[in-house]
Amino acid sequence: MRFEIKYRDGMGRVCLLEINNKKIETPTIMPVVHPNPKKQSVPIDFIKKLADIVITNSYIIYKNKFLREIAEKLGVHKLLNFDKIVVTDSGSYQLSVYGKIDVEPNEIIEFQERIGVDVGTILDIPTPPDVDKEKAERDLEETLRRAKEAIKLREERGYRLLLNGTIQGSTYLDLRKKSAIEMSKLNFDIYPIGAVVPLMESYRFREVVEIIINSKMYLPNNKPIHLFGCGHPMFFSLAVLLGCDLFDSAAYSLYAKDGRYLTETGTLHLEEMKDLKEFPCSCPVCLEYKPNELYNLDEKERERLLAEHNLYVTFEEINKIKEAIKEGSLWEFVEKRVRAHPKLLEAYRILKNYMEYIEKFDPVTKKSAFFYTGIESLYRPEVLRHKKRLKRIKYNKVYITNISSKVERPYSEHINIVKTDVDILIKHPIFGLIPYYIDTIYPLSQHEAPELYDFEKNINDRFIEEFINWLRKKIGEENILDIRSYNYYTSLFSEDFDSNAYRIRKMLQYQYGYDILEGVNVRVIRSKNTGRLRKVLNENGDLLFSIRSHDNFLIPSKLGAKLLWEKIPFPKYRVVVNKEAEPFVKKGRNVFAKFIVDADEELRPYEEVIVVNENDELLAYGTNILNGVEMREFNNGLAVKVRGGIYE
């Protein structure tokens, strides 16, 4: 199995997943198909057009003599007439419905191997929500026992079957955590999060979110996460944001049986739609039929067409999510979607409590601007990260002030200040405080917000107060200037102070947390067209950094990378590769995950990092795709997109 991150945003990721030489892109959805084509509302040929992966039930095949014979003879792919990836469930569902089933845990593993399934599932115990804790614990122990048995069986017999290791624990977050920790120790390929369907059905989205996070935090990052049983598109984007990669949908078909019409934000009843002139959808079904025409078709035909529509919107939503990840606007996408139902909004709001963790996975820079979509946006990782990174700046004298919300950003292009080395911190309703000297960096200028309500403007007051307290301890009360002392101090200030160089120095402090330009004389070049800072040269006129226009990140040259390496202590901002990779990386080749020995565990995605060997000798510099934690976990895919090697 290969699993590689291609694009990412939040904890969401677009990945390449390769199983048995079949490549697919995640996040995606596996339609649930019935092994008996007669029980399948939508023909497999239709499903093939949309899906690269399907899921079916191995227990149903096992129990049915006819299906079993075909599967054992020709394999599950021929049985389903589907040659891409086939995943099977194991009978857990039947177990949850009927209380007992007719197969031993290892027997069904063996059967899944025998019929050539790509990814099978252990016979876990799906504990429903709200049961006694003792029951949940007992179930979990049994699931873990079976998990170990299954892995052992696979190893002993040399099965090629990949395995789902399902996370259980009912609504007990500590049990979900325990489940994740224990299952992680076993070599499963995909980790489904199980038994959330009853919660989904009763709109207990907040609890689903907490279950996902409390599982995900303890699961390996280099394995796909499958949110088992979640087939309603209204929840996809939130689940993807939290790192879910796979979904399955029986919903498309079950809802259709029930006359229900899925949308990306909810469910409508065909019956209630029949007075509409047109369907609110552009899929082939909805373009061909008027609502009353579809309603009046015979039952089987109507069910099939509804199921087709349901599949179209399901995949459309997945495609919209992937597009948002690629744009770096997944948070904005989710903040739109969660308005579909107050329970979704509530679920989203709970992320605030987990933002310290989530922030580690969120890219430090994005293609698209930060959009404020409501007070919820105040708690996003971009805001949290800024508030933490504010402490990276080396403050000397500080002056804290207000600027009218009418002033456009970056402030530095719209207001003039006298020359000064004072760190001017501008109060800001979203980001708390914006230092004047770094105000061009993403997202401090790359954000959009509406005019705020008055009470919204004060939400950051406490943060500002706490920050001032921190400053007081750091630099002393006397260095926090009031307007009078600020004016007095700046009036004495030297006219030949190079405020461009000072700005770059501050920006580097913010970007790296170290004073890279301490004792270094630089010359800063502005663009002739835009007047904006573009290049940082050393005394000899050699390039150290260029300033990337869309986010104002400082991008090191080879010389700049050397300077970073000198000024930043090991292991900060380092990715350490092994001997094998060294000669290639030095020549500027990209760093792949499998060659990584170590990395700064605090690295966020898309930072500008340096690549070193185990003796901390500089090899190359580039942009990391994986964060510090993932660097250690992933064995596939790109880890650092190298800009240049030291031998280049």
Added chain:
Amino acid sequence: MRFEIKYRDGMGRVCLLEINNKKIETPTIMPVVHPNPKKQSVPIDFIKKLADIVITNSYIIYKNKFLREIAEKLGVHKLLNFDKIVVTDSGSYQLSVYGKIDVEPNEIIEFQERIGVDVGTILDIPTPPDVDKEKAERDLEETLRRAKEAIKLREERGYRLLLNGTIQGSTYLDLRKKSAIEMSKLNFDIYPIGAVVPLMESYRFREVVEIIINSKMYLPNNKPIHLFGCGHPMFFSLAVLLGCDLFDSAAYSLYAKDGRYLTETGTLHLEEMKDLKEFPCSCPVCLEYKPNELYNLDEKERERLLAEHNLYVTFEEINKIKEAIKEGSLWEFVEKRVRAHPKLLEAYRILKNYMEYIEKFDPVTKKSAFFYTGIESLYRPEVLRHKKRLKRIKYNKVYITNISSKVERPYSEHINIVKTDVDILIKHPIFGLIPYYIDTIYPLSQHEAPELYDFEKNINDRFIEEFINWLRKKIGEENILDIRSYNYYTSLFSEDFDSNAYRIRKMLQYQYGYDILEGVNVRVIRSKNTGRLRKVLNENGDLLFSIRSHDNFLIPSKLGAKLLWEKIPFPKYRVVVNKEAEPFVKKGRNVFAKFIVDADEELRPYEEVIVVNENDELLAYGTNILNGVEMREFNNGLAVKVRGGIYE
């Protein structure tokens, strides 16, 4: 022309519009088609599949000898090969671009009549945003002069041409108002709001919203409003919410020429999409092509397909909006859509300032629950109306208290109180105060909200304070009980007090603003299944009111209607019909707008009203579709859906 409201929500409405025997449903969009098919990116046959109405430019036809000959000989419908409704612009656009044009105002009116246009447009002056006020005023005077001339010409010559009377006034709201007032005096058929395109293009949505409202407030409600030049679906729902009925789109084609791909929430560039595995859309174009395939097609083909996709999403959005209106969830729909861009959110937030006006058009009851999607929801008409209608209740003794947010609604089903005639007002973060005795009425129990942030919970503090001040004046400080006096008072209270009857009395006060059950003895029947109040009988056991389950509105029987008629003074809650309608209405036939003589101007849509003749004799009772103001303006369509006539 016929124009009738079928469904409504906010100021939005789904209407039947009939022009020259061609019936269409609004809101809808008219694709802009070029009179020369060679200049048309999408063939007319494709447009026919989606559109019932198109717009083209009469000036282009007028200026082109070839097109003009065909149009004059065969008519504009044959020229376009489109037999449904054809609207034409007049050259105003060319005037705005080139500063002058080659046709006299009345000449182009005459030409539009001659070529058989369904709806023509006067040659108004489209004043751009931000011009000098003097210029805007001069332009407006000239537009008004031409408007009068055009109407005069049409009358004198007996033209059958319907006419667009465009509202101008640049970004000056007082001029927009003046324009609306003056144009309303003339007998135009459709009122376009003009010259908003430059504002739309620079995302100045807030100003567009203010222009729409400040025009709409002074325009007749019984004429369609066309938001001229607005073709981006991201703005449709907000415009519809404010009462716009028609849109036109050149955008589908112009954006396609530019390689831009419309979505319901913004615009993407095909170039940036070419790495996507699939398009985020289920239209036939997006299902047939992968992004990179479409990108690599030859220019003309790509442009046509992009334009087709753009049209599909444009119409899909209209269909979604109509569905939301029918469900009574248009506010929720808009509150989702405005999260697409902070400037849209800002535009939406400004509605708060106009909510007193907007509330008059918003139905008092809706099929679907009130969803809280963020703090913006606090200012919705349902909330404003509740806060005003709270003053309808006749308070005696009042006790104001808190209830944990964990208690489910209706409170009366989840908490027990001792028998009392004290009006218990429960503090509520969204609705301010919820009287215990009316807590089952829409939307007091029919709403959903997430767990609120702490600061959100206090936003209604000022309202509560003001309300207590009002109460103090109304009933005296001594009747506002504290916990001690409340307990003392209720401990003395009679055990045989009929709190069900008291509840109904309070509900009727809230629903009508009068004490309908004063001096009336009633018996209240609960449902055996649900335990909920279901029927109100008089002393003889005859039905007065039934309680509608989804919103707990009191629905009068014939006897109930008589009671309302006795207890509510004229003209409150009345619709007055003329002699001609009287015999039919008495027999229970619906009331159509054209028979209406007068109506309570404070009526909101979907109230339970009584129908009387000019002598205030009771004829019937039913649900009003039009509000009090519209009753006087509309000449078409249903005004009151009658439940029963007095002779029935």
